[in-house]
Amino acid sequence: MLTQEENEILCRVGPGTPMGKLLREYWIPLCISSELQVDGPARKVRLLGEDLVSFRVTSGKVGLIQTNCAHRGVAMYFGRNEEEGLTCPYHGWKYDTEGQCVDMPNEPDTLAFKGKVRILAYPCHERNGLVWTYMGPRQEPPQLPMLEWNCNPN
Secondary structure: OOOOHHHHHOOOHOOOHHHHHOOOOEEEEEEEHHHHOOOOOEEEEEEEEEEEEEEOOOOOOEEEEEEEEEOOOOOOHHHHEEEEEEEOOOOOOOOOOOEOOOOOOOOHHHHHHHHHOEEEEEEEEEEEEEEEOOOOOOOOOOOOOHHHHHHHOO
């Protein structure tokens, strides 16, 4: 039988926890590919104790970003998904799939301030109808493993 302390170590998967750190070293299934439509509505996701937002941009790439906009903390879930990014519903700041702010309607392009703003984003990869994400600390995520059940196109 586990002690309460052992149970906490094994069951807590949020950021900074021992098991959370371990699980973040691996690719995690995010969703079924068909659940994210091109330029469709964003989808709320909770993975390893983190609330996130997933979406698919015009080019078909999947993004997984933090829940709130960097500007005023507005929920990105309610944002518009169009033209290669998710746009905050409050002031219109647009973020790409890598969390980089790519548009600020209230700032002139000459200031280049948008290039300094980014939010938390995790890399995603699709294979045979599943979207996977890597939430670990590595700059370059490990290669998505070739699992037999995930490699057969049928």
